[in-house]
């Protein structure tokens with residue numbers, strides 16, 4: 001009955017030795033993985049969506065939240081559903097809402113969430129090749145440029161969602 005105890009001690013030692021070996025082998029691997037540059041994770045993309053269109057409408061906008069892990073710029077966007085995709089900025093100019101293409105890329109400062117939202121920054125989709133149907137999704141490819149000049153791409157599918165839209169671009173009067 002009490003033979004359990006003498007048995008447990010050597011077993012514990014063996015377990016400990018095994019655990020140590022696993023830790024020694026695994027820890028440097030984890031450290032290596034964490035240290036290696038992962039461009040796919042350089043910019044976190046969340047809450048992407050695009051405005052649905054009505055028949056005859058040839059432009060729309062897409063929105064998302066971007067958080068870069070180091071100073072980066074969003075320098076280009078492409079999608080097979082539009083002839084032209086540009087990063088735009090919407091601003092009040094007096095009583096007028098105006099928008100313009102962001103030149104030189106949209107700055108994504110390290111750790112700061114940049115919100116592309118109706119009435120602010122948006123991805124302008126022009127020359128739509130097909131209507132954007134509510135409930136579908138559109139592929140988007142974002143091109144980022146890091147401080148060191150290296151470029152990386154990120155592809156995602158943005159759901160076409162029905163949301164209250166205050167973006168005059170949605171009416172096609174771009």
Ligand SMILES: [Cu+2]
Pocket residue numbers: 088089099100122123124169
């Ligand atoms: Cu626009």
